[in-house]
Amino acid sequence: GCGGGAPAAPAGAQVVRVAAAADLKFALEEVAAVLAKADPPVRLQTTYGSSGTFFQQISNGAPFDVFLSADLSYPTRLAEAGRAAPDDVFAYAVGRLVVWVPNGSPVDVSKGLTALADPAVGKVAIANPEHAPYGRAAVAAMRSAGVYDRVESRLVLGENVAQAAEFAASGNAGASVIALSLALAPQLADRGRHEEVPLPSFPRLDQGGVVLAGTADRAAAVRLREFLTGEQGTAILKRYGFYLPGA
Amino acid sequence: MDWQAIGVSVRLAGLTTLILLPLAVPVAAWLALSRRRIAVLLEAVVALPLVLPPTVLGFYVLTALGTASPLGRWWQQTTGATLAFTFSGLLVASVLSSLPFAVQPLVAAFAGLDRRLLEASAVLGRTRAGTLLRVALPLSKAGLATAAVLTFAHTVGEFGVVLMVGGNIPGATRTVSIAIYDSVQAFDYATAARTSAAMLVFSLLVLTTLYSLRRGRRTRWPRP
Amino acid sequence: MDWQAIGVSVRLAGLTTLILLPLAVPVAAWLALSRRRIAVLLEAVVALPLVLPPTVLGFYVLTALGTASPLGRWWQQTTGATLAFTFSGLLVASVLSSLPFAVQPLVAAFAGLDRRLLEASAVLGRTRAGTLLRVALPLSKAGLATAAVLTFAHTVGEFGVVLMVGGNIPGATRTVSIAIYDSVQAFDYATAARTSAAMLVFSLLVLTTLYSLRRGRRTRWPRP
C-alpha cells in the first residue's frame, strides 16, 4: 500500500506514528504486518523520507512517536535538544551499501565500486551526501576504493536514498550506490544486479532510533522499540539486508 | 488507493480557495488600480511566494509556526496545540504559498477593465468598494475563474510546503500529492499511477465544470 | 552562497519563459476564442500539470526520458546522451510543468478582449493569426506580463520536478531552490537565509521592472 503502510488494525489497537528513513521502507512493512497481529495489536502509521527532513520537522514539534533514522547522530541530537530522553535513543541496525546496476547494463557489477570508474557506466546515482547518511557513506566508500575522483563528475544526487535507487531503476543513471535493503526489495530485486560494498570501506552506518518525548502512547512506542531490537525484529531486519547493531 | 489523502487534498484546496479569493480581490484591486507608485513594488512582493522553493517556504513557515517562535508559542498557549503538523497549519501555509496564484490573474483582469465603466460608477455615486463589487468583479469573471482554478489546482499539487509543514499524517496532513510521492518512493508504481489517474479525472471534472460556467458571455473570434 | 546555482536558475527560468510564451500564445488564443465545445475540455487538460504533485510529474518525466521508454531510447540513440540529469532535460520538464502558468493568464486576457476590435480586424481583411498578433496580443499586455512573471517565478521556485529530473549537478542542474533546500537540510541555515535573500532581492528587481513596464496605459480608479 501507500506510505501509510499499516494493515487495517482491529479497533482499540495501539497506534504508533513512525518517521522512518527511506531505506527501511520494505523491512518496516513486514514489521507492521507482524505487529498488527500481535496481542494486543499495534498499528504502525509510518511516514518514510529523508532522515534530515524528519529531523527538521521533529525539531519543530512534529507529532511522531518514534523516529527511525538512517544514522545515530540525528536521534542523539534530538535527545540533546530535549525532544527525547537520552535513554530512549537506541541502535537497531547497521546499514549496508551496494552498487546496483539495472538489468542489461554492460557494467560488471561484481567488480564493485571499481566498476564505476569506467566512464561508459554513465551517471552514478547516490543520495545527497549533504544530508542523507547513505550519501555520505557512498562518498566515503568511493574515496576508499580510490574511484571518487573519476566518478565525481558523473554523480547525480537523490534527495534520499530511495530516490537515488529510482534514478538507476528508471534507466536514467547507469548505476547507483544504495542501501542493500532497497536492492533486496521485491520491486527492485528483479530489475537489476547488485554487489555489496565491503563494510570496512566506509564509516559504519549505525542506524539509530528514538522514542520521542511528546509521544501520546509511550507504551506502544516502547513495544515497537522492543520488537525491533528483539529476536523477531532483528530477524526481519536481517532478512531485509541489515546487519545488527554490534555485529 | 488512498481515498483519505484525496479527501484531505480536496478539503485543503477548497478551503484555501475559499479563504484566498475574498482576500485576493481587494488586494488585487488595490494593486491593479491604485495610482500610487508603491503598488508596483507591492505587486512584486505578493508574487514572492512563487520564487521561494516550496520546501524552503515550508521550512520558514515551519519555523514560524513551531514552538521555538513567538507566534507558535502564542498559538500553543491560546489553543493548547501546535499549529504545525495540523490541518490548520497546512491551511495557513497553503494560503501563503498560493497567494500569488489568486492575486495575479485578478490583477491582470482588473488592469484590463474599461476605465469608462469605473468612471460611470463613480459618477453614479459609488465608492471604490461599491464599484469593485458591482462593476469590476462581475466584469472580471474570467480572471476570477482563473484565480480560483490556479489556487485550487496549485494547492492540490503542492508538495514541498506540505511536506515540510504537514508531516504526512494520514487523515490530517497527508495530502494526495504526498501519498502519490510515497507510492513512487516505495516503487509502488501501480498505486501511484492509480491515485494519479483518480486525481486527474477528478481535477478534469472540476476544471471543466468551472470553465464551462464562465464560458457564457465570452469574446469569440468573429465568425466563422 | 551558491552563485552558480543562482545562475542555473535564472538561465532555466529565462529559457523556459522564452520557449513557453510563443507556444502559449496560440494555444491560449485557441482555448479562449474558439467556438468549439471541446476547448473547455482542452483548457482543463492544459491546467493538469498544476494538479499533479511536482515530484510525481517529475517522476513521470524521468520515466519518459529513461531508457525504458521509447522516447528516452530514441533520444539516447540520436544524441548519445541521456536527457535526464542535463540542463536540457530540466528545460523540457520545466516547460511542461510551467505550461499552465503561461497559458492561464493569457486565456483570461484573451477572453476579456473587446469583441468589436476582433471584428474590426476581420473586416479589414486580417486572418485570425494576424488579428492575434496585431490586436489581441498588444491589448493583452497585462496578461502577457502576468504569464511571463508566473512562468519565470514558478520555474525559479520549482523544486519537485527539478529534484526528480535534475540529479543536483552543480552548474547544470543544481538550481537555487535545490541549493537552498540542501543548505537547510544540512542545517546551514545561514547560507540558506543568505541565498534566499539574494534570490528574493533579484526576483523583486525583475518583477518590479516587469510590472513597471506594463504599467503605462493601465486602467486606474477614477480620481482620486
Added chain:
Amino acid sequence: MAATLTARVRRHVCDLHLSIDTARAPVTVLFGPSGAGKTTLLRCLAGLDRPEPGSHIQFGDHLWDAPRVHVPTRRRRVGYLFQDHALFPHLPVAGNVGYGLHRMPRRQRPERIRQALAAADAAHLHDRPTRGLSGGEAQRVALARALAPRPQLLLLDEPLSALDTPTRTRLRGDLRRLLLATGVPTIVVTHDRTEALTLGDHIAVVIDGRLHQHGPVDTVFNRPATAAVAAVVGVDTILTGHVTGHHDDLTHIDVAGHVLHATPHRDLNPGDRTLVCIRADDIALELPGPPRPASPRNQLPAVVTAVHPDGPVLRVSLDAGITLTAYVTRPTGEHLDLQTGRQVTAAIKATAVHLIAHPAVERPH
C-alpha cells in the same frame, strides 16, 4: 465595380429583402427609427452575424451567404464604419488607418493613409494617439480606416453623427464626390434627412426589422408608401380621409369635412379610405385674402396655434379645421407677423398632397 447586391436577411429581430443595383444606385441610404435593425443588416452583410436559415446574400458574382455557404468576413472585402467606431486603442491614428493595407506594398501605404485621412477631414490627426481622440475625431478616423483599403462594398453606420454642422456639411459633400469617383458601392445608415438627400441615390426604409420602402431618395421622401414610412421620413401631417371623386385631373378627398385636392391616384375610387400626407415644407403661408386661382390648388384658412424655431426655419402649427404643420423661413415669419392666434391662409399644391391607399391595413408606427 458595379455589381448587384441581393440580400435576404433573416434574424430574430429582422427579416429583410434588399436588392441594390449598384450601377443605378451607387449610394444607398438605410433609414429607419432607432432599433429598426439597420446595424443588424450591415453586420450580416459584413459576415459578422450569421443570418438564420432561409437567408441568402449575393454580391455580384460572389455568393456570400446561403444554406451551407458562409464566406468569412475577411474575404468579403467590405469596409465597415462601426456605429461605435471600434478603433484599435493601442495603435496611433495612422496605424488604425493603415491596418487594412497589408496587401499593399509597404512603400505605398503612407500615401494611402494620408489620402484616406484627408478624405475624412482628419489629416491633422495623422500622428495622434487613438486614446484621447474626441468623439468626432474618432468618427473621422474610423471613416478613414474604412475607406483606406478601397473595399468593394462600403458599409457606413452613421458616419457623420458626431460631427458639428460645418464639418459635417463639408465632409458630406467630399464623401459623396469620393464615393462616386472611386465607384465603391456604399450603404450608409443615417438618421439625418439632409444626409439622406445629399449622400444617397436610393433609400431603403427599415422599420421594425422589415424593409418598408426602397427607391430613389426623392420618391421615398415625397411619396412614402406607408404611413409608417411617412412618419419616419418626417412627413409632418398625416390625415385620414376618403375619396369623394375625380375632377379636373385631380382627386378630391374629404378630410373631416374639408375638401383637399391631390394629383390623381389611379388605385383610389370614390368612397375609398386614404391617408393624406403633407410635408411641412410643402405648405406655404400667406396673408388671408380672396382665393387666387394660382397653382397651389388647396387654400385653407387657418389659425396659428404655435410657432417654434426648428433649425433654420420656424415650425408653425395651424388649425384649419384639420391640424397642419408648416415650415416658414424667418423673414416670411416676420413678414406675416406669425404668432399664436394669427389668421393665415395655408396654400398647398395638389402635387404636394400625397395619398396612401388602404390605410386600414397599415400598421401605424
Added chain:
Amino acid sequence: MAATLTARVRRHVCDLHLSIDTARAPVTVLFGPSGAGKTTLLRCLAGLDRPEPGSHIQFGDHLWDAPRVHVPTRRRRVGYLFQDHALFPHLPVAGNVGYGLHRMPRRQRPERIRQALAAADAAHLHDRPTRGLSGGEAQRVALARALAPRPQLLLLDEPLSALDTPTRTRLRGDLRRLLLATGVPTIVVTHDRTEALTLGDHIAVVIDGRLHQHGPVDTVFNRPATAAVAAVVGVDTILTGHVTGHHDDLTHIDVAGHVLHATPHRDLNPGDRTLVCIRADDIALELPGPPRPASPRNQLPAVVTAVHPDGPVLRVSLDAGITLTAYVTRPTGEHLDLQTGRQVTAAIKATAVHLIAHPAVERPH
C-alpha cells in the same frame, strides 16, 4: 436648486472660463466644433479629469476644485451621459438605470427606474439585456441612467445624436419640460442647431479650447461675437467690408463695391474694417422688380448659381456681386422657379445684417 456654477478650467487642450447662473439659464448648451474641448470640460466638471493648477470650480456653495481641493466624483452628485454611453454590459437595462439609486429606499427604486426610462423614451427596454442594444437604444438608456438619481447638476454629452428625427424631436421636447420641471441645472453638448435652440436657455461656444461666446441662445446665434463663432453657429455668409457712414439710424457698409445697410453699431466709425454676417435664413428671395420701400432695407439683384436641397429647405447660392447663401422653402422655390441662372432679388432686413468689429484681430477658424 438654483446655484451658480463658476468654472475656470485649464488643461493642456483647453483654458475655459465659464460662469452659469442656473436660475437664469437652467439649461446651458455647449456648442463647438469637433475636438474643441467640450467633453474635456464636462469631465473636469464631473471630477473625472483633474484640471491643471490655476483652475477653480465652484458649484453653489460647494468648492469642487481649487489649489489643493478636489472633491471626488462620487461626492459631486452630477449626472453624466457619456458621449460613448459607457453602459454596464453585465447589468440589464433596469440594472443600469437603477445603479445610482443606492441611497434610495429599495422599495422606491423600481418606480424611479420606470420613470427615468419613460422620460428617456425607453420604457420598452426595461427588461432588455444591455449587450445587443442598438446605438440609439443605448443612448436613451444612458440618458435614463443619468436622470434617475436626480443629480444636482446634469452633464449631457450629445444625448440625442444617435436618434432618428421623430424620436429625437419628441424626446427633445420631453427632456426640456422635464429639466425645467425638476429644476436640475444642465449642461448639454450638442452639434445640432435645432437642439441648441429648443433645449437651451444659454449657449456657450467653445472653439479650440477657448470659450468664445456665452449668452442667450438667440443672441449668440444672431449676433456671433467673432468670425469663428459665426462659422460655428452656421452663419452662412461672412463678408469683409468697411464702414462708410451712419445715416437714417443705420450703419452703411461697403462690401466689394456694394452698399449694405445694418442696424447701427456704436463701436464702428467710418473707415473701420468690419465683418458682415448674414444668416441664410434671413435672406428672402423675391422676383426681380422695382425696389420697394419695405422693411427689408437691403435689396440686392442677384443671379442663382446653385440650388441644393438641405433638410426641409432649399439652399440657394447667389451671386449679387458678393456671394450670398439663402434658404427658401420648397413652395417658394417652385413659385420663383429657382434654377441656376435665374434672376432674383435678395431682400435682407437691416436688423439681420450683423457686424463684427475689428476683423483684423480675429483668427478665422
